[in-house]
Structure formats: C-alpha cells, structure tokens
Amino acid sequence: MESNLEKKQRVNLLMDCYEELLTDKQKEYLMLYYEEDFSLAEIAEDLDVSRNAVYDNLKRAVASLEDYEKKLHLLEKHIQRMDLIQRIEAEQETSREELNDYLEMLKKI
Template identity: 55%
Template sequence: MENSLEKKQRVNLLMDLYEDLLTEKQREYLDLYYHEDLSLSEISLIKNVSKNAVFDNLKKACLHLENYEEKLNLLEKHQKRLEIIDDLEKDIKEEHKNIDEHLQMLRDL
C-alpha cells in the first residue's frame, strides 16, 4: 500500500508524463493539490465548489493518469532506464577501481 508521500510522488511523475492528455480542469485541480499543496477545503474555496467535488475531481484525474500509464507504460520505462543507468554507473566505478589497482601494480613494478 502506498503512503501519501509515495502517492504524491507517483502522481507528480505521472503528471510530468501525461498532463497534456488531461483536461484543463483536471490539470488545475491536480496542480493545486499536488504542486501547490493546497487542502481540499482551500481548493473548494478557490473553485467555489464543495470539498466532495474537489475530491471527486482529483480522484477522476488520478484515475485518468493511472489509465494512461497502464496503456503507455512511460513511467515504468523511465524507471527501468534509471535502473540501467545506475547499474552502468556502478559497473564503471567498479571498473575504474580495478584500473586504478592495475595502474598501481604497474607503477610498483
């Protein structure tokens, strides 16, 4: 189960990838809640709607983001690329470590 911070991070990543596919209204609600860190009450005052309407709009917008990810897998692919980059960096560092050791051995000769 995702905690609220993990959910917020995931929604922000999904927004970076898919926000152009959302309606302006959906983008506004998500931006106010996830980027501006406003409460449901604050958003309801700004938008002149009930807290329940804000909640419903946020829930629908998040569902759309998850549906886009389910179909396109851009976030999953991005995360896999980051893992590959991390692995390559580790391998390169390990290789350089060995190179330094070999160079030192040559110097010792």
C-alpha cells in the same frame, strides 16, 4: 500499502508523463493539490466548488493518469531506464560486455 508521500510522488511523475493528455480542469486540480499542497477545503474555496467536488475531480484525474500509464507504460519505462543508467554509473569497472548488455536493455525499453 502506498504512503501519502509515495502516492504524491507517483502522481507527480505521472503528471510529468501525461499532463498534456489531461483537461485544463484536471490539470488545475492536480497541480493545486499535488504540487502546491493545497487542502481540499482550500481548493474548494479558491474554485468556488464543494469539497466533495474537489475530491471527486481529483479521484477521476488520478484514475485517468493511472489508465494512461496502464496503456502506455511511459513511467514504467522511464524507471527502468533510470535504473539501468544508475547501475552503469555505479559500476566503475564494468566490462565492455556488461555495458553492451545494458545498452541492449536500454534499446529494448
């Protein structure tokens, strides 16, 4: 089960990938909740809406982000690239053949 911190990190990463595909309203709700760390009540007060409206809008916005990721896989590919880069950096004595293998993997991503 995903912790609150893990969910927050995932949503922030998804926002980095897909923010431009969201509506201004979705961006605002997500930014206030996940980046500015406002509570549902604080957002409701700031935007003059109900707490339930905030919850529903956040839920729909996160679902949109997850749907984009399911279709486009940008975050998954980014994580794969970063993993390969870390493996290359960690291995001081990586053979030329291994480096070429890693480069081929990166090209496929």
